[in-house]
Amino acid sequence: MSEVTLRPAHQAPSAPTLDMSTRLGSVTFPNPVFTASGCAAAGQELDQFFDISELGAIVTKSIMLAPRSGRATPRMAETPSGMLNSIGLQGPGIDAFLDKDLAWLASRGARTVVSIAGGSVEDYAKLTTKLRGRPGLAMIEVNISCPNVEDRGQVFACDPAAAASVISAVKRAAPTGVPVFAKLSPDVTDIASIARACVDAGADGLSVINTLLGMVIDTDTMRPALGGVTGGLSGPAIRPVAVRCVWQIRQALPDIPILGMGGIRTGLDALEFVLAGANAVSVGTTVFGDPRAPIRVLDELARALSDRGFERFEDAIGLAHKPPVLYVPEDPDPIGDEPAVVFHPSVAFEGDG
């Protein structure tokens, strides 16, 4: 019996067409690559580098009820393969955001995921009420996992009951047809149980993950590098943690839409999240060094899918959970030394013959 060989992905024939659309709850987005909250404000800065309406959606920096100046400086520190931020929810407040940022995004034709953050359940409900009837609003991301708050008791995503009470209040106030996603923290013992609590409270989907709580000490000053002392770790350093979280939630909740994020720099990074179970991805920290990254990741992801023989993006979601299928076509040249055996989890490519 001849040996099985795996053909490198880039040699696989391209699919003639590729449908990149993806459905998150009741909304279908034209493609699955979004920005990540907090890394591109409300998209204006990125729009000088590419047409932001070409992305699946823009996810805005988390907005609170009142304007807020944020934490003490310095607010950023470099780390190996990542960065630490301690912004502390700086922002203009919901009213200015709606009049300027969301209105601008709507005028640009961008689909907008508005990220909201509050210090109490009531804050979240009020913020959601203010979003009703706003053009351009495609989805609400409920940030219950900001690590840079005054006390850990405000990290609602660290406790299933607290997370659930925020989500049910938002769901009650949310406009019909606008999916509500809960943004989760990786800094918990069992992220799947928090995910389940949010879904039981009415969340239409989950954004996975926020930054990890971290700290850097400056060995020259011998003091914490950040004004806020601790900060949120992001970038490629956290990608395996994020992929693991997406995987665990997809295992626990097979039918719940997941927006995956954490250290995505390339189309193959994005594909890893999709195979773990993400229905869409957010590209964040990498935009600080490469503002075109989200649109590049979209191109690279489409090419990677096409190279692997997919015709629909959605066919790749969660594939890593399924057992691999070994496809052995009839060998047209039984005495030739090239085995016509191709390995692919879902798509049977033609053999070389």
Ligand code: RRO
């Ligand atoms: O503003 C921030 O400091 C911040 C937020 Br809201 C968040 O959700 N995650 C993060 O790393 N930083």
